[in-house]
Amino acid sequence: MSRLNVPTRDDVSPANQAHFDTLTKGLGMVPNLYATLAHSENALGNYLALQNAKSSITGKAREVVNLVVSQVNDCEYCLAAHTLIGKMNGFSEAQVLEVRSGTASFDPKLDALARLTKAIAVQRGKVESALVDAFFAAGWTAENLVDTIVTIGDKTITNYLHAVTGVAVDFPAAPKLAA
Structure with a gap:
């Protein structure tokens, strides 16, 4: 409502x-x-x-962050929108669902991004060094790390706005994750 x-x-x-x-x-x-x-x-x-704004996190990488954060925050609105946008960026339905769970086994670089993003969102930034090390080992840079955190903040804004306002979702509903 x-x-x-x-x-x-x-x-x-x-x-x-x-x-x-x-x-x-x-x-x-x-x-x-x-x-x-x-x-x-x-x-x-x-x-x-x-x-x-300009960012080193664009395209599929940005959608990984958007999907993971929206799932962590259980934002029905943003999950619906970014499921559609993720598919427009080339993810399959199965890949979107996997990314929402916080992994991307189909792409090692995106997997490191998804895992770190989930940890940042769940643990409010207090992540294990091993996740940051894995992020860098996958080929991401310090710039990418900072831009990932900014993108997490961006998505958190709309996740919280929807949680508080409950405005109607005007995108096709995202499928639920299997329990």
């Missing part, structure tokens, strides 16, 4: 209307969670700037 309404373009400030127009042009819609950010004069623009 939604605790906040999902504002329409007519309900938001001129600055946020411009963001709605950009989102509609690029995505064909304004996702409900983004629209919810527009309750704030600044949050939507700030979030879009963070999400669209």
Whole structure:
């Protein structure tokens, strides 16, 4: 049940209307969670700037982080969105499910990323050195580590926003993980 309404373009400030127009042009819609950010004069623009900032974690790697963090935080909205985006980035349904569990046995480099990301999210950053060492041994860099942490923060923002607001999910539901 939604605790906040999902504002329409007519309900938001001129600055946020411009963001709605950009989102509609690029995505064909304004996702409900983004629209919810527009309750704030600044949050939507700030979030879009963070999400669209340059990063060494892009494409499939970014989706690994998004899927793992959303699973750890049990965010129905972000799991639905990123399951779809993960498939658009070339992951199979089975790979998406595995990544959500915190591993990627099909790719050693992504596996190290998934394992570290899960540990960071679950343990709130207090991870074993062995996981960080494995991350670097898999070919990731210090820049990648910092950008992974920023991406975890990015995804945590929307996970928490959905958890608090309960806005309707406007993407196909993500399948549940096997227990």
